[in-house]
Amino acid sequence: MQSECRVARTSVLLASFSLLLLATGVSSAEQSGLSNYSFPDEFMFGVASAAFQIEGGWNAGGKGEGMWDTYLHKHPQFTVDHSNGDIAADSYHKYKQDVIMVKSLGVQYYRLSISWPRILPHGTANYISKDGVRYYRALFDELIKANITPVVTLFHWDMPTVFMDLGGWTNPKVVDYFVDYARVAFELFGDVVKIWTTMNELHIHCYQGYGLDVFVPAMNLRGIAEYLCSHNMLLGHARAYHLYDKEFRPHQKGKIGVTLDAFFAEPKDSNKQEDVEAAERYLQMRLGLYAHPIYSESGNYPDLVRERIANISRQQGFSRSRLPEFTPEEVEMVKGTSDFFGLNHYTTYQMSPSEMEEDWQVPSMDHDVGVKMAPDPSWPIPGCSWLAVYPPGFRKLLNWITDNYGTKIPIVVTENGVCDGGELNDYTRVSYFNNYLNQMLLAMNEDGCNVQGYFAWTLMDDFEWSDGYTVKFGLFHVDFKSPKRTRTPKLSAINFHEIAVTRRVNFDFIKIPSYKYNAFYRID
Numbered sequence: 001m002q003s004e005c006r007v008a009r010t011s012v013l014l015a016s017f018s019l020l021l022l023a024t025g026v027s028s029a030e031q032s033g034l035s036n037y038s039f040p041d042e043f044m045f046g047v048a049s050a051a052f053q054i055e056g057g058w059n060a061g062g063k064g065e066g067m068w069d070t071y072l073h074k075h076p077q078f079t080v081d082h083s084n085g086d087i088a089a090d091s092y093h094k095y096k097q098d099v100i101m102v103k104s105l106g107v108q109y110y111r112l113s114i115s116w117p118r119i120l121p122h123g124t125a126n127y128i129s130k131d132g133v134r135y136y137r138a139l140f141d142e143l144i145k146a147n148i149t150p151v152v153t154l155f156h157w158d159m160p161t162v163f164m165d166l167g168g169w170t171n172p173k174v175v176d177y178f179v180d181y182a183r184v185a186f187e188l189f190g191d192v193v194k195i196w197t198t199m200n201e202l203h204i205h206c207y208q209g210y211g212l213d214v215f216v217p218a219m220n221l222r223g224i225a226e227y228l229c230s231h232n233m234l235l236g237h238a239r240a241y242h243l244y245d246k247e248f249r250p251h252q253k254g255k256i257g258v259t260l261d262a263f264f265a266e267p268k269d270s271n272k273q274e275d276v277e278a279a280e281r282y283l284q285m286r287l288g289l290y291a292h293p294i295y296s297e298s299g300n301y302p303d304l305v306r307e308r309i310a311n312i313s314r315q316q317g318f319s320r321s322r323l324p325e326f327t328p329e330e331v332e333m334v335k336g337t338s339d340f341f342g343l344n345h346y347t348t349y350q351m352s353p354s355e356m357e358e359d360w361q362v363p364s365m366d367h368d369v370g371v372k373m374a375p376d377p378s379w380p381i382p383g384c385s386w387l388a389v390y391p392p393g394f395r396k397l398l399n400w401i402t403d404n405y406g407t408k409i410p411i412v413v414t415e416n417g418v419c420d421g422g423e424l425n426d427y428t429r430v431s432y433f434n435n436y437l438n439q440m441l442l443a444m445n446e447d448g449c450n451v452q453g454y455f456a457w458t459l460m461d462d463f464e465w466s467d468g469y470t471v472k473f474g475l476f477h478v479d480f481k482s483p484k485r486t487r488t489p490k491l492s493a494i495n496f497h498e499i500a501v502t503r504r505v506n507f508d509f510i511k512i513p514s515y516k517y518n519a520f521y522r523i524d
């Protein structure tokens, strides 16, 4: 549970609510009534998932091995609960149920990813799996029959193992193979898939998996590998964009973009100039590193990022910056390569400058960024240690993006959500979505941010990478003990349906403790 001091504070704010509310970890003053603004009719409401996190069927129909398959089979202790993605939510067999669930939420869009090794079991495009193609074709057909538009990510972290063995994204030649895969996907599915994202969360993937050993491929080559990975992913993204733009868009007439991730960063003490600079530096080095090359007018990495990493590299005795350089041609090639600003957002941290922290190494991205980060102690942390609930941070991040990159490219929030203990009566999640969506409405209506879509993370409880199945983000509960992987809607699913259908947040639609929750259907 929360610290004593938090509970004391909460009970003052919410004196009229029962203990049940305290138990949910909600500590900000509760809103009531309807949001003052509503979502336009054409606003895209959807729900998101990712292939490796739900599909299972890890070797079904001749699927090749992805790097998470191989790594977790070899190192079962890598995940908190020693689990893997072999079965996951079994969506490989239950995709029809998944479509029913998406439909039941009243949304018109479903963001999912294609597993690269399911389509190309050898990783390379010289052999295409008929079974892999059949699976995605059936899933897309089912969605379109249900009047749901698929929004499809090509790379949501499940790289074929053969390319992991070749160094993954640190190897620039892997980019060529990614572009081959993109071509196959556009050729196979571009008739029905009209919204693509090339890649998901370049920063988290490179930082956690290449710089650190928190995610596969667990390279732990700090200060070098995460920048090589980022650089090559940006080039791969841009080349896939141009391939689509030149060869497929003219007749397929779709859109293509990329998904970046960002926590918001606030100064720990807004009266201290050094804290204000630390927060801005964090945002430039963690989001600007990826967004500036794509969305700014000048292109390339932000000046601050290039100079800082070059300076620190020089001081460390490197003969050149550990951050690779784009050639002038590459700067032009990467610039403008996204039809929308795909954004994943979960939480906010407060920043102050730091030269060194206990868990850093030299060199490393952490040391290069040079900020100590912690959430404000009053923000609730309902599930995962890294995720503090601070809805105003979402509005501020949308404003930061708008200030830096303008309003011409629409923002599509491709993920936002919260983890909790997994209960069906998930008022924490209801409150999180209500408050974050309300902040987004304020950003759209009072600040002029051009937000055109929102996808909740996630459709159902899933495999959450190194947290295995211990962390729950789903609108639907999945019974991982049952071979049927029975799905049951949580309270948050009912609330999300209300928002998607009425196009408004109603803070009174579900109120704890008066609301009596009964699961009204299950999907076996």
Ligand SMILES: *[C@@H]1O[C@H](CO)[C@@H](O)[C@H](O)[C@H]1NC(C)=O
Binding pocket: 031, 032, 033, 034, 035, 036, 438
């Ligand atoms: C709507 O606006 C009124 C007046 O500014 C404010 O008191 C109220 O809290 C707002 N409602 C929500 C849900 O933000």
Ligand SMILES: *[C@@H]1O[C@H](CO)[C@@H](O)[C@H](O)[C@H]1NC(C)=O
Binding pocket: 304, 307, 308, 311
């Ligand atoms: C890099 O070093 C130069 C020369 O020491 C200094 O003027 C500049 O402010 C530094 N830039 C950054 C971003 O640290």
